[in-house]
Amino acid sequence: MEYKIREIPLCTECADVVTNPLCPYCFSRHVLLWLRDKNLDDRQVKKILSGLKKFIIEAEESSTEIDCIICNKEQAYLCTYCSIKNTSLIIEKNSNKEIAELFGEDFNHKLWKNRFN
Ligand SMILES: [Zn+2]
Numbered sequence: 001m002e003y004k005i006r007e008i009p010l011c012t013e014c015a016d017v018v019t020n021p022l023c024p025y026c027f028s029r030h031v032l033l034w035l036r037d038k039n040l041d042d043r044q045v046k047k048i049l050s051g052l053k054k055f056i057i058e059a060e061e062s063s064t065e066i067d068c069i070i071c072n073k074e075q076a077y078l079c080t081y082c083s084i085k086n087t088s089l090i091i092e093k094n095s096n097k098e099i100a101e102l103f104g105e106d107f108n109h110k111l112w113k114n115r116f117n
């Protein structure tokens, strides 16, 4: 079977089909909103944000043609699964496992399933 058909947007990390593409700018914005009421101190939030900047840099270096469903301007290059997985790791590293797990649940179930499907 041929998977690399150009018209189908594939995640640059796992090569899965990208449904609900969110660019790293919009994704980071949602992460930041979500972090607001999690009682993290400024230092932790700053560290998580600088971790997320890595995705923005990678997005600028990768040449996908998957338009973000929110801003329709920037390109997405990771699938939902990889975006959440990578962000959970950053959150866990800079806060704790409970918050990271909560993030995974919220973004998988609430945010993606309700808002974007
Ligand atoms: Zn992926």
Ligand SMILES: [Zn+2]
Binding pocket: 022, 023, 024, 025, 026, 027, 068, 069, 070, 071, 072, 073, 074
């Ligand atoms: Zn966007």
